[in-house]
Amino acid sequence: xxNKLLLKSIDFNKNNSSIDLxxxxxxxxxxxxxxxxxxxxxxxxxxxxYKSINQYNSANCIGMSIxxxxxxxxxNIISYLIPASIPKIYKMPKYLNISHVALFxxxxxxxxxxDCAFYFLSPIIVNLKMNKCISNIYSKKIYDxxxxxxxxxxxxxxxxxxxxxxxxxDLKLNEYQIIxxxxxxxxxxxxxxxxxxxxxxLTNVINPDTAITSFFIKIKKNPFICCHKIDNNGIPICDYYxxxxxxxxxxxxxxxxxxxxxxxxxxxxxxxxxxxxxxEYHFSDNFTRFINTFYKNIN
Numbered sequence: 001x002x003n004k005l006l007l008k009s010i011d012f013n014k015n016n017s018s019i020d021l022x023x024x025x026x027x028x029x030x031x032x033x034x035x036x037x038x039x040x041x042x043x044x045x046x047x048x049x050y051k052s053i054n055q056y057n058s059a060n061c062i063g064m065s066i067x068x069x070x071x072x073x074x075x076n077i078i079s080y081l082i083p084a085s086i087p088k089i090y091k092m093p094k095y096l097n098i099s100h101v102a103l104f105x106x107x108x109x110x111x112x113x114x115d116c117a118f119y120f121l122s123p124i125i126v127n128l129k130m131n132k133c134i135s136n137i138y139s140k141k142i143y144d145x146x147x148x149x150x151x152x153x154x155x156x157x158x159x160x161x162x163x164x165x166x167x168x169x170d171l172k173l174n175e176y177q178i179i180x181x182x183x184x185x186x187x188x189x190x191x192x193x194x195x196x197x198x199x200x201x202l203t204n205v206i207n208p209d210t211a212i213t214s215f216f217i218k219i220k221k222n223p224f225i226c227c228h229k230i231d232n233n234g235i236p237i238c239d240y241y242x243x244x245x246x247x248x249x250x251x252x253x254x255x256x257x258x259x260x261x262x263x264x265x266x267x268x269x270x271x272x273x274x275x276x277x278x279x280e281y282h283f284s285d286n287f288t289r290f291i292n293t294f295y296k297n298i299n
Contacts, residue, residue, distance in 0.1 A: 005177040005211040008204040015106040031116045032236035038225035048209045061117035062208045065103040079105045080204040087196045097173035133162035145255035151233040159191035
């Protein structure tokens with residue numbers, strides 16, 4: 001179930017020249033528009049993250065980071081997948097300390113940490129020369145429905161506090177995960193919960209699916225997808241959240257969750273053009289196969 005986390009140091013002297021912050025934010029918005037957060041490809045087809053984003057336009061945190069990385073590559077910008085912990089509010093039993101992946105973009109002056117799976121509205125800006133994070137950032141509570149049209153009145157946007165540190169010794173998190181000495185890391189917390197912290201380690205993880213997806217999908221066995229869209233203020237929101245349960249399927253839309261038997265859900269898809277198009281975009285004709293496979297296997 002668990003595999004050793006393999007890391008490679010990042011040469012901060014071989015950094016990119018520059019990229020405009022708004023370009024980064026635009027790529028992040030593109031990720032939210034085009035890639036759903038999902039485990040379907042991993043569970044049903046044993047996909048890795050590359051295959052999941054290419055075949056199903058959806059993936060976990062690794063795939064979402066890879067999607068951004070690929071867009072940056074087209075601009076000749078080098079970036080690195082980096083390991084991260086998660087706040088306690090997201091942890092589940094049997095998760096290892098490192099159970100998350102984000103993206104690091106080294107630049108000559110200010111570098112960026114991008115985390116689309118935590119729905120950052122902008123990247124964390126890190127200045128290694130000054131040994132600090134330049135400012136705090138904001139993220140969207142993706143499952144919270146926003147009832148305000150004025151972004152200044154939104155209740156679903158959280159402030160994230162950021163602080164740059166460095167490991168003094170090798171950090172043995174568990175028998176599978178060791179963070180070496182002298183690794184920069186960004187310590188974060190939500191502004192409304194100062195004690196629930198998580199870290200982004202500025203070192204390249206070279207086997208993310210083997211080291212993280214492998215246990216993630218065995219713990220979160222019930223496949224799900226969060227389909228996104230962008231609201232009128234450019235903020236990512238959850239369009240549909242679909243999850244397979246042991247005997248039924250839940251569908252959340254506009255904050256309202258309905259429960260269906262599998263055959264009922266297939267009927268709903270056939271009558272709801274918007275839902276049909278969304279599932280067609282992500283899964284083509286595979287979603288019916290997913291339903292038939294999952295509910296046949298558990299009966």
